[in-house]
Amino acid sequence: MLGSSDLHPEKSILTQLRGFLAQAHLPEDGRLPPERELSAALGVSRAELRKALDVLESEGQLWRHVGKGTFMGSRPLDTFADIEALARRSNPAEVMRTRIAIEPEIARAAAFSATPSAISEMRLCLTRSRQAENWRQYEGWDTRLHRTIAEATQNSLLLGLFDTLNAVRRAVTWGRLRSAPLKPLTDHHSFAEHDAIVDAIEHRDMAGAAAAMRTHLQTVERKLLDRQ
Amino acid sequence: MLGSSDLHPEKSILTQLRGFLAQAHLPEDGRLPPERELSAALGVSRAELRKALDVLESEGQLWRHVGKGTFMGSRPLDTFADIEALARRSNPAEVMRTRIAIEPEIARAAAFSATPSAISEMRLCLTRSRQAENWRQYEGWDTRLHRTIAEATQNSLLLGLFDTLNAVRRAVTWGRLRSAPLKPLTDHHSFAEHDAIVDAIEHRDMAGAAAAMRTHLQTVERKLLDRQ
DNA sequence: AAGTCCAACCAAAACAAGATTGGTTCAGGA
DNA sequence: TCCTGAACCAATCTTGTTTTGGTTGGACTT
Numbered sequence: 001m002l003g004s005s006d007l008h009p010e011k012s013i014l015t016q017l018r019g020f021l022a023q024a025h026l027p028e029d030g031r032l033p034p035e036r037e038l039s040a041a042l043g044v045s046r047a048e049l050r051k052a053l054d055v056l057e058s059e060g061q062l063w064r065h066v067g068k069g070t071f072m073g074s075r076p077l078d079t080f081a082d083i084e085a086l087a088r089r090s091n092p093a094e095v096m097r098t099r100i101a102i103e104p105e106i107a108r109a110a111a112f113s114a115t116p117s118a119i120s121e122m123r124l125c126l127t128r129s130r131q132a133e134n135w136r137q138y139e140g141w142d143t144r145l146h147r148t149i150a151e152a153t154q155n156s157l158l159l160g161l162f163d164t165l166n167a168v169r170r171a172v173t174w175g176r177l178r179s180a181p182l183k184p185l186t187d188h189h190s191f192a193e194h195d196a197i198v199d200a201i202e203h204r205d206m207a208g209a210a211a212a213m214r215t216h217l218q219t220v221e222r223k224l225l226d227r228q
Numbered sequence: 229m230l231g232s233s234d235l236h237p238e239k240s241i242l243t244q245l246r247g248f249l250a251q252a253h254l255p256e257d258g259r260l261p262p263e264r265e266l267s268a269a270l271g272v273s274r275a276e277l278r279k280a281l282d283v284l285e286s287e288g289q290l291w292r293h294v295g296k297g298t299f300m301g302s303r304p305l306d307t308f309a310d311i312e313a314l315a316r317r318s319n320p321a322e323v324m325r326t327r328i329a330i331e332p333e334i335a336r337a338a339a340f341s342a343t344p345s346a347i348s349e350m351r352l353c354l355t356r357s358r359q360a361e362n363w364r365q366y367e368g369w370d371t372r373l374h375r376t377i378a379e380a381t382q383n384s385l386l387l388g389l390f391d392t393l394n395a396v397r398r399a400v401t402w403g404r405l406r407s408a409p410l411k412p413l414t415d416h417h418s419f420a421e422h423d424a425i426v427d428a429i430e431h432r433d434m435a436g437a438a439a440a441m442r443t444h445l446q447t448v449e450r451k452l453l454d455r456q
Numbered sequence: 457a458a459g460t461c462c463a464a465c466c467a468a469a470a471c472a473a474g475a476t477t478g479g480t481t482c483a484g485g486a
Numbered sequence: 487t488c489c490t491g492a493a494c495c496a497a498t499c500t501t502g503t504t505t506t507g508g509t510t511g512g513a514c515t516t
Contacts (some may be wrong), residue, residue: 155326
C-alpha cells in the first residue's frame, strides 16, 4: 500500500499543480491548458492530474466544462436571460407553480407600496374585465391587472422578474396549447377573487393580499388541470 | 410611360403573390421560399417580386431578415431580458427587498422537492463556508448554497428567475459598491441561520424553510444598512 | 431617357464537417 | 490493488461553405 515512491502522491501533485498555476501566467479568461497537455507537461498521468483538479474545483478555485476547458475563478453566470431557452426547458405546470410561488409575494409588496392612482387603475381593470365580451378581451384585462399590481410594488427589479415570468408563460402556452379553441366566456369565479386581491391591497393588508393572490392562482391552476 | 403590357404591373404581381401565399401551405415557422426560388416560380423578376414583398412588409403581414429568410406574421420581439438594463434601473436596497420577497418562497419549494443528494450538497456548502479563510471564499460558498437551494426546487423556471436576480445583484453591487475594501472575516452570525434553513429543508418543513430564509436575508439587509 | 432584367457582389445568418475538451470506461500491467 | 494508457462519449468550439435578403452596375428594351 505504501510501496510506491512517495507516501502522498496526490498531495505532491497538488502542490506541484498549485506551483504551476502560481507561476505560469494564464490568458485573459483564466483558461489553463487542456488536461492532456497539462498532464504531459507536469509528467503525471491524466487521472492523477484530474484528482488534483477535483480538489481545486471543490475548493471553488476553478471551474470546468466539457468542450470549453478549465478556468480559474468562479463559474460565471449568464449575463442575460434567454426567454426562449427557459420556455423550452419549462412546461405549463412549472409556470403555474412559479406563479404561485412569486405573485403572492408581489401582491404583498404591492399592499405596502401601492399608490392611490395605482389602486384606481386596478379598479379600472376589474371593471373592464367584467365588461369583456369575449375571452380574449377578458384575458387582456386580467394580464393588465396582474402587471398593474407588479408595477404597484414600485420595485423595478421585481417588475422585471414578473415580466420575464410572463414572457415565459406566453411562450410556453403558445407552444403547447396553441390548439386551444376560443374559449367561451362563461364562468368567471375569478371576478370575486380579483376583487379580494385589490381590496386587500387597498386596505394595506399585506398578508391578506398575498393569501388572496395565492387562492386566485390556485383556482386558475385547478382549471388548468381540469381541462387536461 | 404606360406602353407596357399592363397598366399596373406591380399591382398584378401583388395580387399574384397574395394568391400564392393564400394557397401554398407554408412550413410551421411561416417561412416562405427564398426570393430567388419564388421569383422563378411566379415567373417574375426578383426585383419586381421584391417590390411586392416591400408592400406586404410595410403592411406588417411579413418580416424579413438577411441570412434568415422571409416569414409571415409579425416580427418576433426580443426574447432576451437584459440584465444590464435591469441593473441600471435598480439599486442595492431594491435588490435586497426582492431577495426577501422571492428567496423564502424558493426555500419553501426546495423543502418540498429537494433530493438527498441536493441536501448533502447544501451541507457541503455549509462546511466549506465555515472553513473559508477570507471573505471572498465565504461569499463564494454562500452564493453556491443559495443556488443549490434554488436547484433543489427542481423548477427550471424558478431557477432561471433566481439566476436573473443573482446576475442583477452582482451587477448592481459591482457598479455601486466596487470600492468596498476587502472585508475582514469576522462576525458570521449567518452560520446558524444557514444551518436553520438547511435543517428545515431536510425536515420537509416548508413554512420553517421560508421563515428561516426570510430571517437570514433580513439579517443580511440589516448589515447592509448598518454599513451605510 | 426611363424602366426592366440579369448577373454579380455583400454581409448576416445558417449549415456542415472536423477538431478540442472534460468526463467515463475498461483491459492490461506493475 | 492500484495505476496507466487508450479508447470512447457528448458538449463545445472552430473553420469553411452555403444560403439569404439587400444592393449595385451594366446591358437590353421601349
